[in-house]
Amino acid sequence: MLKKATLTLAALLASFSVSAADPLRVAADPIPHAQILEYVQKLHPSLNLKIIEIPSGVNSNELLAHGDVDANYFQHLPYLNSQEQALGQKFAVAATVHIEPLGIYSRRHVSFAQVPDKGTVAVPNNVTNLSRALYLLQANGLIKLKPGFNDPAKDQATPKDIAENPRHLKILEIESPQIPRALEDVDLAVINGNFALEAGLEPAKDALGLEQAKGNPYANILVTTPKLLQDSRIQKLANDLRSPAVAKFITEKYAGSVIPVAVE
Numbered sequence: 001m002l003k004k005a006t007l008t009l010a011a012l013l014a015s016f017s018v019s020a021a022d023p024l025r026v027a028a029d030p031i032p033h034a035q036i037l038e039y040v041q042k043l044h045p046s047l048n049l050k051i052i053e054i055p056s057g058v059n060s061n062e063l064l065a066h067g068d069v070d071a072n073y074f075q076h077l078p079y080l081n082s083q084e085q086a087l088g089q090k091f092a093v094a095a096t097v098h099i100e101p102l103g104i105y106s107r108r109h110v111s112f113a114q115v116p117d118k119g120t121v122a123v124p125n126n127v128t129n130l131s132r133a134l135y136l137l138q139a140n141g142l143i144k145l146k147p148g149f150n151d152p153a154k155d156q157a158t159p160k161d162i163a164e165n166p167r168h169l170k171i172l173e174i175e176s177p178q179i180p181r182a183l184e185d186v187d188l189a190v191i192n193g194n195f196a197l198e199a200g201l202e203p204a205k206d207a208l209g210l211e212q213a214k215g216n217p218y219a220n221i222l223v224t225t226p227k228l229l230q231d232s233r234i235q236k237l238a239n240d241l242r243s244p245a246v247a248k249f250i251t252e253k254y255a256g257s258v259i260p261v262a263v264e
Contacts (some may be wrong), residue, residue, distance in 0.1 A: 072225040
């Protein structure tokens with residue numbers, strides 16, 4: 001039976017004694033991660049999942065580090081690497097599943113040519129997605145980063161690393177989940193794919209600029225602890241998430257706004 005819970009932080013931390021008979025507890029963002037997990041559960045009802053939809057502001061990696069969940073599914077590898085440093089904790093990647101292309105959106109303009117001098121651009125305020133946003137702005141000709149910023153996965157950029165800003169754009173750093181709400185107040189907004197979907201946007205249709213899937217280092221991953229990596233439940237879930245059936249589900253449901261990257 002599918003077990004799904006949308007919980008507050010207090011409820012998440014209220015309780016967790018674990019035994020081998022317990023369901024596999026997976027923390028996930030509501031869209032698309034929890035939806036994909038729900039589809040996996042329908043495919044294989046014997047895989048007993050407890051899908052915990054994580055509210056904004058709760059760090060799923062902290063929950064995993066504290067043993068409050070067995071795995072999480074919401075992040076990409078560069079973000080995980082930064083979390084390992086911040087938390088002093090090693091995690092393990094069980095599966096690489098899909099890409100949610102970062103997009104540039106606007107309520108005010110239908111093309112980049114309309115963006116005025118000294119226009120405002122909302123970008124994520126966390127280190128990895130801020131850098132990712134700057135590379136996307138550069139790819140669309142809005143700014144140019146200093147020499148040496150060639151590899152988005154390795155060379156993390158900040159606004160101080162902008163070498164050329166011909167339109168004198170103002171970069172506003174905002175918490176990622178809040179950026180869709182700022183769309184009416186800025187000229188451009190760089191929004192993560194999952195938050196765009198939650199806000200009713202269709203990245204493949206609505207974005208003025210969208211990350212390419214090919215060579216994209218920001219694929220979303222299923223993460224667990226080194227101790228649980230070989231757990232049979234984790235391995236089965238990982239195999240399911242990489243399956244052709246799940247890839248087909250992602251392709252058909254999200255129409256290019258979420259792109260499967262791993263098929264076995």
